[in-house]
Amino acid sequence: MSEFSREKQCIHLAAVLTSAVAASTTALALTACGSSVAPFGGNVPSQVAPAVCGANSLPEGSVQGEVPLSDRTGGRSKQGYRCNLELIGQYQGEGASWVDPSTGNCAYMATSFYGTLAKKSPGVQVVDVSNTARPVLSTTLTSPAMLVGPWESLKVNEPRQLLGAVAGGPLVAAGFFDVYDLSADCTHPQHLNGLAGQALELPDDLLGHEGNWSPDGRTYWSSGLIGxxxxxxxxxxxxxxxxxxxxxxxxxVNHGVELSDDGNTLYLATVFPGGVLILDVSxxxxxxxxxxxxxxxxxxxxxxxVAQHAIPVSYNGKPYLIAADEFNAEGVHIIDISNPAAPVVAAHLQLQIQLPQYAAARAADTAGDGLFGYEAHYCAVDRATNPTALACAFFESGIRVFDVTDLLNPREIAYFNPPAQTGRFLQLPGSEHAAGLALVPAVSNLSGDVLIGAGDYALNLLQGNDANLSADWCSSPPRFVAPDQLWVTCQDNGFMVLRFTNGVYPIQ
Amino acid sequence: MRGWLALWGQPSFPAAKGMIWMLLGPGQPGGELIRYVAACGTTGSTPGMASVDELNQLRELDGTARDRLFLQLMIRHHQGSLPMARFAALAAEHSAVRALAGRIAWDQAAEISRLAGLFRELGGGDG
Structure with missing residues (x-):
């Protein structure tokens, strides 16, 4: 499983895309394979110093970020792993999808399209976190985009207190944009745009997969992935x-959207190659x-x-992007955009398990647990100006938190990898991990043979294998909640309130 | 076109807005060209581009009314491109660019004729 080829990786995406949309998409996906752009091969360091775990921790093994195969088969992964973070409250519900924001005392859990028919509670789950020790389901949002699954597009605009999403459905869907008002009561969002009397309709030239607000909340950007x-x-x-x-x-193919403070510059994550495109959208x-x-x-x-998204930050006026990548064990790239016409990768943040020498372990550990292994997905900083901490959801490595007071030399301070929900497949239809992209082989190691790759897919699809859920998929942006909490959502464990311990945060 | 610009290390859009560059061709600019550059103003937008409101009107209409508006907007858009394509077909430095511009002018003119025919068939008069 460790010797895959570039061609195989292209087949991977083609198969995923064609499962959801037209066969012509295969050609689109495959055109990405001919790129002659040289991969990034700079001399920036990549591995991050592991966290030193204090009292009441339940540490992982000797390799940072790994859930070893023996822990998966022996049941140890069902206890989870924690280091300088503790769980103080949880609402698991029926699981969650890729991106699940929170604001104020509310959290929103997106749903998997694939589990729609099996869910007892349809659509997006609204969680009331007034009591952090006992988060409870408040209501559900069932307008079109929320019902079929917003994929990675469910986002909150803080200044205007708006919750928005486009329909993502099985991977990409068309036509629907839903916006809710949170200002009166975030536990009971008010739907503001019914379908009647507006310009958005099906099918139209809006494709939904990823999306985000301009900071002033006047524009919602939808990136449709395909084309x-x-x-x-x-x-x-x-x-x-x-x-x-x-x-x-x-x-x-394009991906996640982030914008500058003034909304005039858009940072668009790119796919094949993974990177960032900086656009003037003034x-x-x-x-x-x-x-x-x-x-x-x-x-x-x-x-x-596959770059996922790129967060703009600044240190004493010097601008950077922090870009998570969800394929090929790429981790997170720190990009110096002092000259936005010529951005430069200034640092590369990878967990130890993502390093090349652990390719075989990655393949063995994550086999049978779906598309994503030890990949990064969504990150957040505690503040955009002179941030001190970066928290990232790293799929099967859980939530990882880094001290980034020296951005180019980050060091890990804490992690929380929630208990594996092995065997609970039927209870989690809202989780993409449990209900969605569970059938396809992992994307951690991409090099090998194209025919073997296609064969893997055929075999998985024919067998209808469920993901073994031997480690959760954490994919949603964490949120720092003052003074010492981190609110996170992982796909199988749902929404969780975590608290830093042993004095690692706030960073003094 | 984007591929050529990428190979030449040039951005996809010029930094300066407006179409003043079209007056830099060989010889004196003709009346059509001067009118075209003036119509473009300093917005960087060619005449005939559909406005945001027109595009949203197109999304909201149904049936034949939608088809008619589409044809009208597209005819206007194509007509707006012809002066620029004709200019480049005559005045571009590289023969490959001249050839491409000539083909664009030819194709757009042919499509205008076809769009106008469809518009008449939908009872839209002469467009």
Missing amino acids: GSLTAIDVSNPQSSAIVWTGIESFP DIQQRKASPTVRTIGSVSWDNES
Whole structure:
């Protein structure tokens, strides 16, 4: 399983895409394989110093980030692993999907399209966290995008207290954008845009997969993955949300969206190669009559990888991006964007298990547990200006927290990898891990033979294997809640309130 | 076109807005060209581009009304591109760019004819 080829990886994506959309998408996905861009091969260090675990920890083994095969088969992984973080409250429900935001005393758990029919409680789960020790289900959101699953597009805009999402469905879906008002009571969001009387309809030129708000909350950006589809929705008046621009950026595939504080610059994560495309979207932010999106610069690091999103931060005025990548054990890249026309990878953050010498262990550990192994997915900082801590969801390595007071030399301070939900497949239809992309082989190691790759897929699909759930999938952005909490959602364990211990955070 | 620009290390869109560059061709610019550059103004947008409101109107319409508006917007868009394509077909430095521009002008003119025919068939008059 450890010797896969670039060609096989291309088949991986093609198979996933074609399971959800038209066969023509295969050609789109495969065109990515011919790229001649040299992979990033700089001399920046990659491994991060492991956390030193204090009292009441339940540490993982000798390799940072690993849930060893023996722990999976012997049941140890069902206890979970923790280091300088403790669990103080949880709402598991029926599991959660890729991206599940929280704001105020509320958390929102997206749902898997694949588990829709099996769920007792349909749509997005609204969790009331007024009592952090006992988070409870408050209500569910069942408008179109929320019902079929918002994939990675469920996002909160803090200034306007809006919750927005596009329909993602099985991977990509069309036409629906839903926006809710949280300002009166975040435990009971109010749906603001019904389908009647607005310009969004099915099918239209809005493809949904990823998405995010402009910081002022007046624009919601939807990136549609396939073809590099990118759409800007004017939400100035949520009741009459309307498309203001649609185009193609980062063909053949694009991904997560983040924006500068002023909303004029868009950082678009790219796929094949994994990287970031920096776009001038000021025409749209300023609502110019015939807007044009201009490329400012780009950077990439791996022809075979999938960047997820890239958070803009600054240190004493010097701007950087922190970019998580969800394929090929790439981890997180720190990008210096002092000159946005020529971004530079300044540091590379990988857990020890992501290093090349552990490829065989990765393959053995994660076999049978679905598409993602020890990959990074979504990160968050405690503040955008001079951040001190970075928390990332690393799928089967759980939640990892790093001291980034020296951004180019991050060091781990804590982790929490929740108990594996082995055997609870039927109780978790809201989890993509349990109900969704469980049938396909892992993407941690991408090199080998194209025919073997295709054969793996055929075999898995024919056998209808369930994921073995021998480690959870943590994929949602953590949230720092002052003074010492971290709110997280993992797919099988659902929403969890964690608290730092042993004085590791706040960082003095 | 993006591929060529990438190979030449050039951005996909010029930094300066407006179409003043079209007056830099060989010889004196003709009346059509001067009118075109003036119509473009300094917005960087070519005449004939559909506005955001027009595109949303298109999304909201149904049936024949939607088809008619699409044809009208597309005819106007194509007409707006012809002066630029004709200019480049004559004045571009590289023969490959001249050839491409000539083909664009030819194709857009042919499509305008076809779009206008469809518009008449839908009872839209002469567009």
